[in-house]
Amino acid sequence: MESLTVLAADAQSQVAWLDRHRVVADEIALDFDHAVGMVEALVEEGHLGRDVLPDLLEIDAILSEMSGAENADRWTREALSVDEGWSRTRRLSRRVLVAELGGWQQPLPVISVIR
Numbered sequence: 001m002e003s004l005t006v007l008a009a010d011a012q013s014q015v016a017w018l019d020r021h022r023v024v025a026d027e028i029a030l031d032f033d034h035a036v037g038m039v040e041a042l043v044e045e046g047h048l049g050r051d052v053l054p055d056l057l058e059i060d061a062i063l064s065e066m067s068g069a070e071n072a073d074r075w076t077r078e079a080l081s082v083d084e085g086w087s088r089t090r091r092l093s094r095r096v097l098v099a100e101l102g103g104w105q106q107p108l109p110v111i112s113v114i115r
Helices: 002-008 011-021 026-036 039-044 050-065 069-075 084-101
Strands: none
Touching: 002 026, 002 084, 011 026, 026 050, 039 050, 050 084
């Protein structure tokens, strides 16, 4: 859920989170990518509702579509507030958080970055 919390945050909060942890926008998607691999197991074990699975897979597909060197401009701090892909992932993430936690505004996670 932590990766969804960052994806769901407004662009200004996302930029502040990136600055606080001294990471680039890719980190938002990388955290989600690590988590989405466990989604099927979490659904099967009852830790995550099956009804949110389509939204999670759509978020994954959107982020994948945004990947690649030809889309580097979509991974800037500025793009977080203007790119339609980020807007779509934000809306879907909020919907999942509301379904699972009752609200989308959650504290942004603290991460440890090994440099």
